[in-house]
Amino acid sequence: MKKEDYLKNLHIGSMIKEIARQRGVSAKTLADLILRYQQNTGKLYLLDDMNSEDVVKISYLLEYNFLHVISEKYLAHLPSPDYIISVESRFMKFDLENKKVMIYDPANNYDFLDDVDIGKLIKKVAKQKRCNEENMAKQLDFYQSNISYLYQQKSLKVKPLIRISNVLNHNLIADAYLSQMTIVSSLNMVDGCIIALHPLPQVFIKNPDDQTFSVIFKQNADEK
Numbered sequence: 001m002k003k004e005d006y007l008k009n010l011h012i013g014s015m016i017k018e019i020a021r022q023r024g025v026s027a028k029t030l031a032d033l034i035l036r037y038q039q040n041t042g043k044l045y046l047l048d049d050m051n052s053e054d055v056v057k058i059s060y061l062l063e064y065n066f067l068h069v070i071s072e073k074y075l076a077h078l079p080s081p082d083y084i085i086s087v088e089s090r091f092m093k094f095d096l097e098n099k100k101v102m103i104y105d106p107a108n109n110y111d112f113l114d115d116v117d118i119g120k121l122i123k124k125v126a127k128q129k130r131c132n133e134e135n136m137a138k139q140l141d142f143y144q145s146n147i148s149y150l151y152q153q154k155s156l157k158v159k160p161l162i163r164i165s166n167v168l169n170h171n172l173i174a175d176a177y178l179s180q181m182t183i184v185s186s187l188n189m190v191d192g193c194i195i196a197l198h199p200l201p202q203v204f205i206k207n208p209d210d211q212t213f214s215v216i217f218k219q220n221a222d223e224k
Contacts, residue, residue: 007159010070012055013047019064033057052118053155056110056177065183067158071173074162080171081179112180118161118172119153125170139167 020030027041034054037043052067059066071080126136137144140163150156156164158173165172 007074007162010074010159010162011048012050012066012070012158013045015066015069016050016055016058016062017045019062019066023062023064025062030058030061033061049157049159051155052158052161052173052177053113053116055158056113056181059181060110060183063183065178065181067173067177067181070158070162071171071178075165075171075173078165078169078171080174110181116155116176116180118155118176119151121172121176122164122168123151125168125172125175129168129170131168136167140164 016030017027020027027044028038031037031041031044034051034057036054055066126132133144133147136142137147142150161172
């Protein structure tokens, strides 16, 4: 498969290294998560490309959506399904009895990967685009016999996904992964806040470090 010049500056290991450094997460922790390179954790940061499922898992651990950043840079020109940019999504759960606010998100996991089959998705899109195996092989600089093998792969590395997306004019990264990713960031959250209960059915939340920041949650009159 050709290695197009526009991808030569994409180095996923370096991207992960920078965010891991900012988050204070070791290479060993990342290697243990994806079950690779435990004997040589530094190798992870030297990889210019990586299995897409591993990138998803690391994205959740580091609370940084690498695939969204990559998709915006290399595939923004392609049609893709609508998806919510979830890098900065935050959810709060109010503990009124103890007057605390907690981060809460039951969907903050990558269980959806079990149902992702990238080979089947590529085959489906290729059929919709009327791109036969011979044509796809030619555009990817592949042997035609390898296209059938491609259709059997549950996951692929990121760079091949970008190239195939461009051949099919379809953002496979957004379709397969971003459309299902919900990453909740616990960064930049207020550690302490004041919750005041009023006689009316409402909750007043105030940041003690910023008097200009407050939120009132009020129950509508017609609600039970």
